[in-house]
Amino acid sequence: MAVDREQRLWDWERTAQPYLLVASLLFLTSYAVRVLVPGLSPGWETWWELVTIVSWGIFVAEYLARLAFSSDRRRFLRTRWLDLIVTVLPLLRPLRIIDMHERMRRRRNHPQLVLEARVMVYTGVTSLLLGFAASLAVYHDERTAPGANIHSFGDSVWWACSTLTTTGYGDATPVTSRGRVVAVALMFVGVALVGAVVGSFSSWLLRRFRQDGET
Amino acid sequence: MAVDREQRLWDWERTAQPYLLVASLLFLTSYAVRVLVPGLSPGWETWWELVTIVSWGIFVAEYLARLAFSSDRRRFLRTRWLDLIVTVLPLLRPLRIIDMHERMRRRRNHPQLVLEARVMVYTGVTSLLLGFAASLAVYHDERTAPGANIHSFGDSVWWACSTLTTTGYGDATPVTSRGRVVAVALMFVGVALVGAVVGSFSSWLLRRFRQDGET
Amino acid sequence: MAVDREQRLWDWERTAQPYLLVASLLFLTSYAVRVLVPGLSPGWETWWELVTIVSWGIFVAEYLARLAFSSDRRRFLRTRWLDLIVTVLPLLRPLRIIDMHERMRRRRNHPQLVLEARVMVYTGVTSLLLGFAASLAVYHDERTAPGANIHSFGDSVWWACSTLTTTGYGDATPVTSRGRVVAVALMFVGVALVGAVVGSFSSWLLRRFRQDGET
Amino acid sequence: MAVDREQRLWDWERTAQPYLLVASLLFLTSYAVRVLVPGLSPGWETWWELVTIVSWGIFVAEYLARLAFSSDRRRFLRTRWLDLIVTVLPLLRPLRIIDMHERMRRRRNHPQLVLEARVMVYTGVTSLLLGFAASLAVYHDERTAPGANIHSFGDSVWWACSTLTTTGYGDATPVTSRGRVVAVALMFVGVALVGAVVGSFSSWLLRRFRQDGET
Numbered sequence: 001m002a003v004d005r006e007q008r009l010w011d012w013e014r015t016a017q018p019y020l021l022v023a024s025l026l027f028l029t030s031y032a033v034r035v036l037v038p039g040l041s042p043g044w045e046t047w048w049e050l051v052t053i054v055s056w057g058i059f060v061a062e063y064l065a066r067l068a069f070s071s072d073r074r075r076f077l078r079t080r081w082l083d084l085i086v087t088v089l090p091l092l093r094p095l096r097i098i099d100m101h102e103r104m105r106r107r108r109n110h111p112q113l114v115l116e117a118r119v120m121v122y123t124g125v126t127s128l129l130l131g132f133a134a135s136l137a138v139y140h141d142e143r144t145a146p147g148a149n150i151h152s153f154g155d156s157v158w159w160a161c162s163t164l165t166t167t168g169y170g171d172a173t174p175v176t177s178r179g180r181v182v183a184v185a186l187m188f189v190g191v192a193l194v195g196a197v198v199g200s201f202s203s204w205l206l207r208r209f210r211q212d213g214e215t
Numbered sequence: 216m217a218v219d220r221e222q223r224l225w226d227w228e229r230t231a232q233p234y235l236l237v238a239s240l241l242f243l244t245s246y247a248v249r250v251l252v253p254g255l256s257p258g259w260e261t262w263w264e265l266v267t268i269v270s271w272g273i274f275v276a277e278y279l280a281r282l283a284f285s286s287d288r289r290r291f292l293r294t295r296w297l298d299l300i301v302t303v304l305p306l307l308r309p310l311r312i313i314d315m316h317e318r319m320r321r322r323r324n325h326p327q328l329v330l331e332a333r334v335m336v337y338t339g340v341t342s343l344l345l346g347f348a349a350s351l352a353v354y355h356d357e358r359t360a361p362g363a364n365i366h367s368f369g370d371s372v373w374w375a376c377s378t379l380t381t382t383g384y385g386d387a388t389p390v391t392s393r394g395r396v397v398a399v400a401l402m403f404v405g406v407a408l409v410g411a412v413v414g415s416f417s418s419w420l421l422r423r424f425r426q427d428g429e430t
Numbered sequence: 431m432a433v434d435r436e437q438r439l440w441d442w443e444r445t446a447q448p449y450l451l452v453a454s455l456l457f458l459t460s461y462a463v464r465v466l467v468p469g470l471s472p473g474w475e476t477w478w479e480l481v482t483i484v485s486w487g488i489f490v491a492e493y494l495a496r497l498a499f500s501s502d503r504r505r506f507l508r509t510r511w512l513d514l515i516v517t518v519l520p521l522l523r524p525l526r527i528i529d530m531h532e533r534m535r536r537r538r539n540h541p542q543l544v545l546e547a548r549v550m551v552y553t554g555v556t557s558l559l560l561g562f563a564a565s566l567a568v569y570h571d572e573r574t575a576p577g578a579n580i581h582s583f584g585d586s587v588w589w590a591c592s593t594l595t596t597t598g599y600g601d602a603t604p605v606t607s608r609g610r611v612v613a614v615a616l617m618f619v620g621v622a623l624v625g626a627v628v629g630s631f632s633s634w635l636l637r638r639f640r641q642d643g644e645t
Numbered sequence: 646m647a648v649d650r651e652q653r654l655w656d657w658e659r660t661a662q663p664y665l666l667v668a669s670l671l672f673l674t675s676y677a678v679r680v681l682v683p684g685l686s687p688g689w690e691t692w693w694e695l696v697t698i699v700s701w702g703i704f705v706a707e708y709l710a711r712l713a714f715s716s717d718r719r720r721f722l723r724t725r726w727l728d729l730i731v732t733v734l735p736l737l738r739p740l741r742i743i744d745m746h747e748r749m750r751r752r753r754n755h756p757q758l759v760l761e762a763r764v765m766v767y768t769g770v771t772s773l774l775l776g777f778a779a780s781l782a783v784y785h786d787e788r789t790a791p792g793a794n795i796h797s798f799g800d801s802v803w804w805a806c807s808t809l810t811t812t813g814y815g816d817a818t819p820v821t822s823r824g825r826v827v828a829v830a831l832m833f834v835g836v837a838l839v840g841a842v843v844g845s846f847s848s849w850l851l852r853r854f855r856q857d858g859e860t
Contacts, residue, residue, distance in 0.1 A: 115423055158610050165617040166409075167598035168382035170815055180373050187380040191412055194596075197621050199416030201629030202847060206421060206636060208545055330853055381839075383812035385600055395803050402810040406842055414846030417632060419849060588825050595832040597813035624811075627836055631844030636851060638760055 005071040012069070016062060024093045027055040028133065031091070035140045056090055063087040065175055091137060092101035116200040123196040127164055127189065134186045135160040141179040148175050159183075162192040220286040227284070240309045242270035243348065246306070251368055271305055278302040306352060311345035327400060331415040338411035342379055342404065349401045352371045352376040355395040363390050374398075379405040435501040442499070446492060454523045457485035457511040458563065461521070465570045466583055486520055488525040493517040521567060524559035546630040557594055557619065564616045565590040571609040578605050589613075657714065669738045672700035673778065676736070680785045683796055701735055708732040715811060719774075736782060739774035753830040761845040764835040772809055772834065779831045780805045786824040793820050809835040 020157040031049035036039070040048070063083055086093045138157035142148045148170050150156050159172040163186045164166070176179050237327045244264035249255070255263070278298055292299070301308045318417040354371035365371050365387050374387040378401045389395050460481035470478070495511055500506035507514070516523045523533070569586035572578045580586050580602050589602040595615045604610050675696035679685070685693070708728055714836050715721040722729070731738045783799035787793045795801050795817050804817040808831045 033480040079286075097390045115420060119420065127409075145424065154495045154607060154610075155262060158614075161614045161617060162598060165596055165621050166380055166382050166811075167593060167596050167601045167617050167620065168377060168813065169598045169600035170384035170386050171600050171603045173384045173386045177369060180369075181273060184376045185371075187376060187382050190382065191380050191409055194621055194624065195413040195416040196414045198843065199420050199847075200623075202417045202632045202844070203420040203623040203629075204423065205545060205549065205629050205633040209633065209637060239731035245700075304847075330850060331706055334850065378812060380665045381596075381810055381812045383598065383807060383814045385816050388814045392799060399806045402806060405812065406810050407846075409839065410846040412844040413628065413843045414632070414848075414850050416855065417629075417847045420848040422854060423740050451729055465757055478787075575671065584822060585827075591829045591832060592813060595836050597811050597832050597835065599807060599813045599815035599818045601815050601818045624839065628840040628843045631837075631840040632847045633844075635760060635844050635848040639852060640850065 005069070009066065009069060009071075018048070020059070020062060023055040023058045024090070026051055027059075027093070027180075028129075033127055035136050040195065059090055059093075061104045091133040092127050092130070094126050094133070116204050119196055119200050123193055127193050130186065130189055131157075131160045131164050134163075134182050137182045138174050138179045141176045141182075142174055145176045145179075150174065150179075160186060163187055164193055166190045166194060220284070222284075223411075224281065224284060227281070227350050235274070235277060238270040238273045240304070241266055242274075242305050242308070243344075247351055250351050255393065274302050274305055274308075306348040308309045309341050309344070309348070331419050334411055334415050336364075338408055342408050345401065345404050346372075346375045346379050349378075352397045353389050353394045356391045356397075357389055360394075363387065375401060378402055379408055381405045381409060435499070439496065439499060439501075442496070450489070450492060453485040453488045454520070456481055457489075457520050457523070458559075460485065462562075462566055465566050475549045489517045489520055491521075522560070523564040524556050524563070546634050549626055549630050553623055557623050560616065560619050561587075561590045561594050564593075564612050567612045568604050571606045572604055572611075575609075580604065582607075590616060593617055594623055596620045596624060629636045650714070654711065654714060654716075657711070665704070665707060668700040668703045669735070669800045672704075672735050672738070673774075675700065677777075677781055678734055680781050704732045704735055704738075736778040737775070739771050739778070753792050761849050764841055768838055772838050775831065776802075776805045776809050779808075779827050783819050783824045786821045786827075787819055790824075791822045793822075795819065805831060808832055810837055811835045811839060818837050 030048045034045070034048050034052070066080075066083075067073060067076055082095060086095060093098075096139040135153065135156040138150060138159065139153050142156070150159060155172045159174075162169045163183060166187070174183050247261050249260070249267070260318040281295075281298075282288060282291055284335045297310060301310060350368065353365060353374065354368050357371070358364040365374060370387045373388075377384045377387075378398060381402070389398050463478050464475070464482070495505055496510075496513075497503060512525060516525060524578060552624045565583065565586040568580060568589065569583050571587070572580040585602045589604075592599045592602075593613060597618070604613050667796075675693045679690070679693050679697070711725075712718060712721055727740060728842070731740060780798065780801040783795060783804065784798050787795040787801070795804060800817045807814045807817075808828060817827050836837075
C-alpha cells in the first residue's frame with residue numbers, strides 16, 4: 001500500500017517536472033521584467049505581478065499536494081528539505097536542478113557524461129542562474145537605497161561575478177540588509193563553485209594517472 | 216597504574232564534557248549580551264560579567280585539574296595543546312568540537328555519517344561559531360574606535376562573512392590592532408573552510424568514480 | 431575516403447601549426463604596440479594596424495579552409511568549438527596551447543613530463559599570456575574613460591595579477607562595460623588557475639603516498 | 646672521479662647548511678633592524694649595513710664555490726636554479742627550506758612525519774617567513790611614498806596577511822612599483838598556500854576512506 005503510494009508519488013513528480021520548469025521560467029521572467037523594465041504601464045505592471053503570484057502559487061500548491069499525498073509525511077519533510085526552501089524562496093529554484101537530475105538519472109538509463117563534466121555543467125548552470133537571480137534581487141533592493149554604489153543592473157551583474165569567483169573587488173557592494181543577506185548566500189555559492197572546479201581538476205588528474213599506470 | 220590513571224582521565228573527560236558545553240554556551244551568551252545589549256543596568260552588567268568570569272574559571276579549573284591528574288604531564292601538554300589555547304582564549308572553544316567528537320567516536324560505536332558529510336558539518340558549525348565570536352570581538356573593539364567603518368553588529372557580521380569566504384570586499388574592515396589580530400585568525404579559518412569544502416568535493420568525486428568502476 | 435580526408439586534415443594542422451604560432455605572436459605584438467606606444471607616427475600606425483588585420487585574416491582564412499576541407503562539418507564545428515572562439519577573439523588564442531599540445535602528443539611519442547608538471551606549465555603560460563592580453567585590452571578601454579582608476583599600463587598589470595589570484599584588492603578596477611567583460615573572463619581564468627594549482631598539489635600528495643605504501 | 650666530486654659536493658652542502666642558516670637569520674635580522682628601528686645612530690647604521698652585506702657576500706661566495714666545484718656546471722645551473730634565485734634575492738631564502746629538507750631526508754633515515762603534516766608545516770613556516778620578508782620590503786618602499794596607505798609596519802603585516810589568504814581587502818595596498826612587484830610575488834605564494842591546505846585536506850580525506858575500506 002505504502003509502496004503503491006510511493007510509486008504514485010514518483011509518477012506524479014515525473015509528470016509535474018516539465019510544468020514546474022515552465023512555472024520557474026515564468027517566475028524568473030516576470031520578476032526580471034518587473035525589476036529591470038522602468039516605467040511599466042499599470043496594466044503590464046499588474047499582469048506581470050499576476051504572473052509572479054500565480055507561478056509562486058503553483059509551487060506552493062504542488063508542494064502541499066505532494067506533502068498531503070505522501071505516505072510518511074515526517075520522512076517527506078526530512079528528505080525533501082530542499083523542496084521546502086525553493087518553495088518559500090523561488091529565486092533559489094535553480095538549486096533543484098541537481099536534485100532533479102539525480103532522481104531522473106536513477107530511473108531512466110541515460111548514457112552518462114563523465115562525472116566531472118556533469119559536475120562542471122551543473123555548477124556552471126546553477127552559478128549562472130543563481131548569479132542572475134542574485135543580481136536581480138540586489139539591484140531591486142539597492143537602486144533606491146541611500147549611499148548605495150550599485151546604480152544600474154550592469155553594476156549588479158559586475159558585483160555578482162566578483163562575488164561568485166571570491167575575488168571581491170569591493171567597488172560595488174550592497175549596503176542594505178536584504179542585499180547583504182543575498183550577498184552572503186552568493187559568497188557561499190562562490191566557495192562551492194571554486195570547490196567544484198578545483199575538485200574536478202584534481203579528480204581528473206588522478207584518474208589520468210591511474211589510466212596511464214594501467215596501460 | 217598509569218593505565219588506570221589514563222582510564223580515569225578518559226572517564227573524567229566523558230563525564231565533564233556536557234558541563235563544559237553548558238559553560239561554553241554561558242560564556243558565549245554572557246559575552247554576546249555584554250557586547251550587543253546597549254544601556255545594560257549596572258545590576259545586569261555585574262551579573263553577566265560574573266557569568267563570564269565564572270564560566271572562564273570553570274575552564275581554567277578543569278584544565279588544571281586534568282593536568283594535575285595526568286600520569287605524564289609533559290605528554291599531556293604536548294598532545295592536548297588545543298585544550299590550552301581554548302582555555303586561554305575561550306572564544307576559540309568551538310575548535311574543540313572536532314577534537315571532542317573524534318575521541319568520543321573511538322570509544323562508543325556510533326553509526327557513522329559519511330566522512331565527507333561529517334567534515335562538512337564540523338566545518339560548517341565551527342565556521343558559524345567562530346564567525347559569530349569574531350563578529351562579537353571585532354564589534355566590541357571597533358564601535359568606539361576613531362575612523363572605524365564597522366558601526367553596527369550587522370556590519371561586523373557582514374565583514375565576518377566576506378572574510379570567511381576569502382571574498383574580502385574591504386568596505387568594512389577592522390582598523391584597531393586587536394580587531395586586526397582577530398581578522399587575521401578568521402582569514403586562516405576561511406582558508407581552512409575553503410579547503411574543507413574543496414577537499415570534500417574532490418574526495419567525493421573520486422569515490423564515486425571508484426564505485427562506478429567496480430559495478 | 432573520409433579517413434583519408436581526416437588524415438589530410440591532421441597533416442594540414444601539423445604543417446600549419448608553426449605558421450599560426452608566428453601569426454599569433456605578430457597579432458599580440460601589433461596590438462601591444464598600438465596600445466602601449468604613445469604618439470605613433472601615422473605611417474607606423476597604419477603599418478601595425480595592417481599587421482593586426484593581416485594576422486587576424488590568416489586565422490579566419492585557416493579556420494574556414496579547415497571547415498571547408500572537413501569531411502563532416504557538423505562534427506568539426508562541435509569538436510573544434512575552441513577554434514571558433516579563438517578565431518573570433520584572437521586575444522584568447524593562448525587557450526589553444528592546451529588543445530594543440532594534446533593532439534601533438536598523441537601522434538608523436540615524446541618522452542613525457544610528469545602530468546602535474548605539465549598541467550602547471552600550461553596553466554602558468556596560459557595565465558601569463560591571457561593576463562597580458564587582458565591588461566592590454568583593459569588599458570586600451572580604460573585610459574580615456576571618465577572616472578577610471580587605471581591610468582597606466584602598470585596599473586593594468588597590477589589589476590590583472592590581483593584578479594588572476596582571486597585576491598581582488600579593488601584599488602584598480604575597470605569601470606567601462608568592455609573592460610568589465612574582460613575582467614569577468616579573467617576572474618574565471620583565475621578560478622581555473624587556483625584549481626590547477628590546488629588539483630596538482632593534492633594529486634601529487636596522493637601519488638607520493640601510494641608510492642611510499644608500495645615500497 | 647665525477648662520482649667522487651659529486652660525493653664531496655654533498656658533503657660540503659651538508660657541512661655548509663648550518664652556517665648558511667645562521668647567515669640567513671643575520672641577513673633577515675639586519676634588514677629588519679634597518680627598516681624597523683627609526684633614528685638608528687650612524688655607527689649602528691653602518692654596523693647593520695655591514696652585516697647585511699657580509700651575509701649576502703657569504704651566499705654569493707658559497708654559490709660560486711659550489712658552481713666552481715661542480716663536475717658538470719650546466720647540470721648544476723639547471724637542477725639548482727632555486728639556489729641562484731635565493732642568492733640574488735636573499736629575502737626569498739625561506740623557499741630553500743623545502744629543497745634543503747628533501748635532500749637531507751634522502752641521506753639520513755629520519756623517522757618521518759605524515760606527508761600531509763610535513764607539507765602543512767613547510768607551507769606554514771615558508772608563508773610566515775616570506776610574509777615577514779614581504780612586509781619588511783613593502784614597508785621599506787611605501788612609508789615615504791606619496792599617496793601611500795601603508796604608514797606603519799602594522800599596516801604592512803595586515804596587508805601581507807590579507808594577501809597571503811587571497812582575501813585582499815584593499816584598505817592597505819602598495820602604490821610603488823617595487824612594492825607591487827613584491828605584492829604580486831606574495832599573491833602567488835598565497836595561491837600556493839591555499840593549494841597546500843586544500844590539497845592536504847583532500848588527500849587526508851581520501852586516505853581515511855581507504856583505511857576504513859580496508860579494515
